[in-house]
Amino acid sequence: MSVARSIDPDQIGFDPTRLARIDEHFGRYVDDGRLAGWQVLVTRRGEIAHSSTYGLRDAEAGAPVEADTLWRIYSMTKPVTSVAAMMLWEEGRLELTDEISRWLPEFADLRVYARGSAVKPLTVPAVEPIRVWHLLTHTAGLTYGFMQTSVVDGIYRAAGYDLYPPADVDLATACQAFGELPLLFQPGTAWGYSVATDVLGRLVEVVSGQSLDTFLAERIFRPLGMTDTHWWAKGDAADRLAALYAPDPRTGRAVRYDRLGALAYDKPVLLSGGAGLISSAADYHRFTQLLLRGGELDGVRLLGPRTVRFMTRNHLPGGRDLGALSTGGFAETTLDGIGFGLGFAVVDDPVPSRVPSSVGEYYWGGVASTTFWVDPAEEVTALFFTQLMPSSTHPIRPRLRQLVYSALLD
Numbered sequence: 001m002s003v004a005r006s007i008d009p010d011q012i013g014f015d016p017t018r019l020a021r022i023d024e025h026f027g028r029y030v031d032d033g034r035l036a037g038w039q040v041l042v043t044r045r046g047e048i049a050h051s052s053t054y055g056l057r058d059a060e061a062g063a064p065v066e067a068d069t070l071w072r073i074y075s076m077t078k079p080v081t082s083v084a085a086m087m088l089w090e091e092g093r094l095e096l097t098d099e100i101s102r103w104l105p106e107f108a109d110l111r112v113y114a115r116g117s118a119v120k121p122l123t124v125p126a127v128e129p130i131r132v133w134h135l136l137t138h139t140a141g142l143t144y145g146f147m148q149t150s151v152v153d154g155i156y157r158a159a160g161y162d163l164y165p166p167a168d169v170d171l172a173t174a175c176q177a178f179g180e181l182p183l184l185f186q187p188g189t190a191w192g193y194s195v196a197t198d199v200l201g202r203l204v205e206v207v208s209g210q211s212l213d214t215f216l217a218e219r220i221f222r223p224l225g226m227t228d229t230h231w232w233a234k235g236d237a238a239d240r241l242a243a244l245y246a247p248d249p250r251t252g253r254a255v256r257y258d259r260l261g262a263l264a265y266d267k268p269v270l271l272s273g274g275a276g277l278i279s280s281a282a283d284y285h286r287f288t289q290l291l292l293r294g295g296e297l298d299g300v301r302l303l304g305p306r307t308v309r310f311m312t313r314n315h316l317p318g319g320r321d322l323g324a325l326s327t328g329g330f331a332e333t334t335l336d337g338i339g340f341g342l343g344f345a346v347v348d349d350p351v352p353s354r355v356p357s358s359v360g361e362y363y364w365g366g367v368a369s370t371t372f373w374v375d376p377a378e379e380v381t382a383l384f385f386t387q388l389m390p391s392s393t394h395p396i397r398p399r400l401r402q403l404v405y406s407a408l409l410d
Contacts, residue, residue: 013410030055033253074366081273082343106179118154141183201273314339
């Protein structure tokens with residue numbers, strides 16, 4: 001599947017000289033060692049205006065980034081799982097207001113952290129059940145152990161749930177554990193980035209009667225021709241998978257991070273709907289085009305256009321933004337002026353972030369510094385792939401927006 005430029009950029013409102021600044025800017029990240037390599041793709045009105053690669057997918061092996069390089073997309077899995085859930089919603093198999101304990105009884109009788117230590121927490125009963133929309137919007141009160149910003153995060157880590165789950169735990173078992181751990185806040189009262197999309201993936205399994213990998217493959221990847229999107233790299237895919245890196249704390253240069261990177265070569269026990277996929281630029285480009293086109297691509301319709309528009313509105317309580325509702329400690333996105341929809345961050349007001357974008361733009365990224373956005377107003381999509389953890393190391397995402405939007409002239 002080609003990701004080559006498909007049109008002269010100035011035919012769709014882009015200045016090609018200004019688009020070239022993307023390569024110049026991020027080329028310096030590779031030249032001075034901050035990144036090993038990267039891939040970028042910018043489109044407008046369904047046409048590829050800019051496509052480039054730079055540097056190495058595996059610096060130690062001297063293997064270059066190529067058009068078909070594979071990337072751990074981590075949390076860019078979340079929008080895919082959210083689309084899967086909304087496909088079931090469109091079929092009338094669940095409601096957004098349904099209590100998830102209807103299918104996942106481990107989430108009945110929940111307790112909420114009130115005070116105390118991770119060893120001896122004081123909890124109170126949840127006054128509101130977790131509902132499907134809470135999972136989609138990260139307002140369920142669940143958390144991530146790796147956040148390290150609250151006592152509840154520490155309770156997750158003590159139970160074995162840090163950046164990765166215990167080695168022998170599957171998705172059903174993990175959800176059993178999450179249901180027994182205290183919530184960070186009462187459902188629907190705040191926003192906290194969390195394992196909610198993993199729980200959503202388990203909900204997809206129970207409602208559909210299929211494993212998450214089977215559902216995504218049969219209902220999303222195959223229909224869209226996403227042939228390079230899988231849960232682990234096997235066969236020739238292993239040779240195309242980029243190595244994972246982290247910054248050296250002394251020099252800032254990217255150094256190999258095989259302890260976590262090696263996990264992508266083995267079939268996972270836990271199918272993480274929140275962070276489990278490996279994909280290519282071509283495949284994720286097709287996914288973003290599906291969204292931009294209102295749920296249809298090349299004659300394949302996965303969602304109705306009204307559903308996509310509904311998903312990409314701000315669903316946070318009271319229409320507030322992440323700055324007002326976030327529990328803190330989150331570095332993947334600007335908070336002020338940003339709402340959250342059903343699986344995506346949504347721009348309500350671009351001014352507080354001091355970065356150009358459009359009202360209604362939606363996006364997300366992964367912990368290894370990958371990112372994407374879809375801008376319905378300008379009919380623009382942008383994707384950036386690299387493999388550096390954590391994503392807060394460099395300001396890749398705001399810089400990419402500056403470079404793309406300053407190249408748009410019409």
